[in-house]
Amino acid sequence: MTAKLHRRDVVTKLLEKRGKLLVIAGLGSTSWDITAAGDSDLSFPTWGAMGQAAMIGLGLALAQPKRRVLVITGDGEMLMGLGALASIGVQRPANLTVAVIDNERYGETGMQATHTASGVDLAAVAKACGFRNSRIVSKNESFRKIVHQTTGPNFLQIKVVAEKLPLALPPHDGVLLKDRFRRALLGKSADVLAEKG
């Protein structure tokens, strides 16, 4: 199956009219994708900690059960932390969606094939781990309902063309990324919480 979707279009669609949506992005291309779609204080793009995007999403979804949380990450990043799918399957946060932008390549290191190029079916893994909804996406569609409404945990493995695109870099400063996110989400209590339980 040859992928037809383009990652930047897909990510722009995932983030369309995002409102109060909380977004975590895996390192590399998906962090550039969410930045190209429009940087936001309520986005936490990562520059490292490969394999942890879905777990950061789980921690956030448990901490903020009334907010919708979207993790956007790559197939290589997800493959490094497959155990996260099992842990999410146990906790079953209704407000969490994990979207894997699957180009079947390690995009930052020379476009080497990942396991998904050999047919590893991440959506089937997520389903087997207990995600409520999980599927492979290969055609253009609206993600609005699954990201903003559908009871989760939800998993989308979105097949995209393997392409090298212009970089769109978010801020590097980890403290800035963390603090802007917490202030945008928690308001003044972001700073008060440091002093009090």
Added chain:
Amino acid sequence: MPPSDWSAQVRRELVAAGVRVVGYVPDAGHKRLIELCQADASMRAVVLTTEEDGIGLAAGAWLGGKRSVLLMQSSGVGNIINVLGMVQVCRIPLVMVVTMRGEAGEFNSWQVPMGEATARVLEAMGVTVRRAEKEEEISRLVRNALRSCYRDGSASAILIAQRVVGIKSFQEQRSQ
């Protein structure tokens, strides 16, 4: 374990500090603390498949405004090294309670190398290390770590000496 055991004391400290998320990879030494956290309605106990996932969990919880703690044995410290980079760069408050293996009395020699390197590995990645040699020291060290880490965005590990936990043989482990 006596009635006033360290696990119950640590749970009280977690509650007092407002800890809402407890990530763990099981260890025999943490058995009772894990059970106490699971039974506590104010906390969410999250079982992990590998210790590094506890770092992502803690980071996400803090982004969402909630405090957490991570329980593991010393072998797990080897699994978290790279992701501690995120903790350092983002200054994410992190408290880990680590039960030691590979120390005096260890029955499994394969635990020894990581046990001997645990403190150095943590320190190399910017984590403050405190050791509890006696049961009565543990809860105070946890309390102090929670205070300082959530005040200044730092990371701390409390290492509980193996002789405090005291698992020495397969027979003893089986009888638990």
